[in-house]
Amino acid sequence: MSELKVYNSYSRQKEVFTPITPGHVGMYVCGPTVSGESHLGHARPYVTFDVVFRYLTHLGYKVRYVRNITDAGHFEEEGRDAEDKISKKAILEKLEPMELVQKYTNLFHWAMDQFNTIPPSIEPTATGHIVEQIGMIQEIIRAGYAYEVNGSVYFDVKKYASDYDYGKLSGRVIDDLLETTRDLEGQEEKRDKADFALWKNAAPEHIMRWQSPWGIGFPGWHIECSAMATKYLGSRFDIHGGGMDLMFPHHESEIAQSTICNHEAPVRYWMHNNMITINGKKMGKSYNNQITLTQMFSGDNPILEKAYHPMVIRFFILQTHYRSTLDFSNEALQASEKGLKRLWEAHEQLKKLNWENTGPVNEELDKKVKKLVMEFDLFMNDDFNTAKVLANMFELVHTINSMKDKAIPVSSLSAETFELLQKQFALYIEQILGLKSVTEADNNKLQGIMQLLIDIRKEAKGKKDFVTSDKIRNQLAQLGISLKDEKGGEMTWTIE
Numbered sequence: 001m002s003e004l005k006v007y008n009s010y011s012r013q014k015e016v017f018t019p020i021t022p023g024h025v026g027m028y029v030c031g032p033t034v035s036g037e038s039h040l041g042h043a044r045p046y047v048t049f050d051v052v053f054r055y056l057t058h059l060g061y062k063v064r065y066v067r068n069i070t071d072a073g074h075f076e077e078e079g080r081d082a083e084d085k086i087s088k089k090a091i092l093e094k095l096e097p098m099e100l101v102q103k104y105t106n107l108f109h110w111a112m113d114q115f116n117t118i119p120p121s122i123e124p125t126a127t128g129h130i131v132e133q134i135g136m137i138q139e140i141i142r143a144g145y146a147y148e149v150n151g152s153v154y155f156d157v158k159k160y161a162s163d164y165d166y167g168k169l170s171g172r173v174i175d176d177l178l179e180t181t182r183d184l185e186g187q188e189e190k191r192d193k194a195d196f197a198l199w200k201n202a203a204p205e206h207i208m209r210w211q212s213p214w215g216i217g218f219p220g221w222h223i224e225c226s227a228m229a230t231k232y233l234g235s236r237f238d239i240h241g242g243g244m245d246l247m248f249p250h251h252e253s254e255i256a257q258s259t260i261c262n263h264e265a266p267v268r269y270w271m272h273n274n275m276i277t278i279n280g281k282k283m284g285k286s287y288n289n290q291i292t293l294t295q296m297f298s299g300d301n302p303i304l305e306k307a308y309h310p311m312v313i314r315f316f317i318l319q320t321h322y323r324s325t326l327d328f329s330n331e332a333l334q335a336s337e338k339g340l341k342r343l344w345e346a347h348e349q350l351k352k353l354n355w356e357n358t359g360p361v362n363e364e365l366d367k368k369v370k371k372l373v374m375e376f377d378l379f380m381n382d383d384f385n386t387a388k389v390l391a392n393m394f395e396l397v398h399t400i401n402s403m404k405d406k407a408i409p410v411s412s413l414s415a416e417t418f419e420l421l422q423k424q425f426a427l428y429i430e431q432i433l434g435l436k437s438v439t440e441a442d443n444n445k446l447q448g449i450m451q452l453l454i455d456i457r458k459e460a461k462g463k464k465d466f467v468t469s470d471k472i473r474n475q476l477a478q479l480g481i482s483l484k485d486e487k488g489g490e491m492t493w494t495i496e
């Protein structure tokens with residue numbers, strides 16, 4: 001069997017995967033900011049690293065998979081207004097911040113369950129690790145790489161860059177950073193525009209706030225991941241994953257913080273998935289083309305022609321290598337829907353077939369099938385290339401269907417090759433790629449979606465938002481689902 005090779009974003013080349021501790025893998029993946037509902041772009045990293053988790057486990061490694069929940073702060077000096085997203089959204093929704101956090105954390109977990117992702121080994125929260133973050137900031141100050149101004153603490157990027165290789169991960173040059181940094185509120189108190197916040201002083205109206213050696217405030221975004229990764233995976237660990245949009249400033253800042261605190265670079269292999277575009281355009285609020293995951297599952301978005309099953313979306317994501325751009329369109333999703341149905345039907349047929357010695361082995365076919373199956377491992381060991389694995393599986397579908405239709409006898413394959421085909425096809429489609437039948441447990445999925453819509457409608461009615469309430473009921477009616485308001489505020493539904 002070939003060695004596993006991983007593309008390391010830091011070295012910009014594929015490297016043989018050798019864990020720090022033999023037989024064990026430590027993997028950290030940046031989790032969601034639970035100030036709102038996850039969208040289609042969020043699905044890609046969590047499906048991608050779910051497959052990485054599954055495959056490493058299949059190879060026999062004991063994997064500690066840590067994926068955080070950002071439930072405090074999350075403000076940036078680069079690319080958007082500096083703000084506490086949780087506090088701002090809590091005010092808009094008239095909820096306590098932790099009530100909002102719980103609401104969107106539950107929704108995130110529900111969506112991940114629909115995608116059949118395995119929960120991480122540890123899921124720490126930023127608010128649960130304030131002590132660790134403060135401790136790390138104190139260590140950075142003691143080392144001379146951070147300074148306090150008016151109750152806020154900033155990382156001294158220029159000093160760090162004079163001693164270490166700053167910008168290598170993202171390919172940013174320090175002089176370029178100074179030119180491109182935006183003028184935002186609070187910039188004047190920094191020594192340098194490129195410096196980033198480790199701790200921010202909280203204004204009196206700020207809801208989420210903690211006591212610190214520098215006064216009452218809240219942590220910066222970058223420090224949380226450094227603190228939690230260090231606590232659960234140690235000063236140096238094997239894999240750090242996330243979307244490529246996090247390379248700068250987030251991951252670059254993590255490297256700097258952790259290197260100063262732990263006296264060594266924190267990560268051996270950096271892995272980044274590429275972006276999802278929609279009809280060739282980057283997805284974002286400014287383009288008005290964001291699609292939430294519940295909208296994907298229900299079809300309730302003007303961009304969507306219909307609802308798409310979570311397994312179709314998972315399959316769609318895995319059909320493209322994780323480092324390539326993935327362009328969403330209704331045509332692409334509908335093609336994936338047909339493709340998954342065809343693949344799954346072949347999988348079900350293959351399970352029912354039995355090998356019998358009823359004729360000679362077709363040596364050419366046997367050799368071809370064996371090669372296609374053996375390449376599953378080869379492709380996964382080449383930087384987790386699920387796209388090539390699926391391409392081979394589709395090539396095998398024709399042979400499977402021919403055996404089902406008796407166009408070719410099962411004995412055209414040797415007993416060894418047939419057993420290998422059955423075993424590896426099932427292993428990959430179910431365990432490693434984590435796919436399920438679209439029709440399997442569909443009633444449970446529908447129950448879950450309907451309960452979610454009922455909860456949203458109840459919330460809307462409670463706020464006297466009758467436009468949203470009526471919209472949910474009317475659009476369900478158009479789909480042939482009748483929603484009825486019962487006594488005591490309960491709602492029932494039936495398919496007409």
